Amino acid sequence: MHFNQxxxxxxxxxxxxxLKVSKALLIEVLEAGRLAPSAANRQPWNFILVSDEANLDQLKSCYDREWFKSVPQVIVVCGNHDESWKRSYDQKDHCDVDAAIAVDHMTLRAAELGLGTCWICHFDPDKVRELLRLPSHIEPIALLPIGYPQDNKMPEKKRKAFSDVVHEEYFGRPLSR
Structure with a gap:
């Protein structure tokens, strides 16, 4: 599939x-995350694959949505704040940014392989931290359920207009096409 498609x-x-996704395909997706760029090449991420039914059931209690109860596997994307790059001017920690880039790489690779994902950020981080035995400097940033879509019919994508989000030279000046 071409990238634009x-x-x-x-x-x-x-x-x-x-259905569970094969370990070979999961490794392809996880490798896409590992290869993602990061600020100062710090790569401050860890990916935890949860496939075991007992662990998965506990993880599902961290995000109370009916549809989430049937996901076959989940990749938990974590950020390492001890390793992440901090901007010198204001000490902005880029851990979340780097983790987001890795998640984006994984979602795209999964789609290319015919797998479905859904980026989840609204979950109970303390429960996830306890379940996965995360040390204090490791933060659970996103849950990424992964599996074979029940239906491959793409819903209508709702996106803001190009002119609403792209500016030229300064904010508020639309890019001339």
Missing amino acids: LLRERFSVREYKP
Whole structure:
């Protein structure tokens, strides 16, 4: 699939077939995250694959949505604040930014492989931290359910107009096309 087509056709999947993804395909997706760029090449991430039914059931209690109860596997994306780059001017920690880039790489690779994902950030981080035995400097940043979509029909994508988000030279001046 060409990259532009992949960008247009990837969507958040909230209904999965009850099938586990093979370890080989999961490694492909995880490798895409590992290869993502990061600020100062610090690579401040850890990816935890949760496939075991007992662990998965506990993880599902961290995000109380009906559709999440049927996901076959989850990649928990964590950030390492001890390793992340901090901007010298204001000490902004780029851990979340770097983790987000890795998640984006994984979602795109998964879609290319015919797998579905859905980026989740609204979950109970303390429960996830306890379940996965995370040390204090490791933060759970995103849950990424992964599996085979129940339906490959892409929903309508709602995006802001190009002119609403792209500016030229300064904010508020639309880019001339």
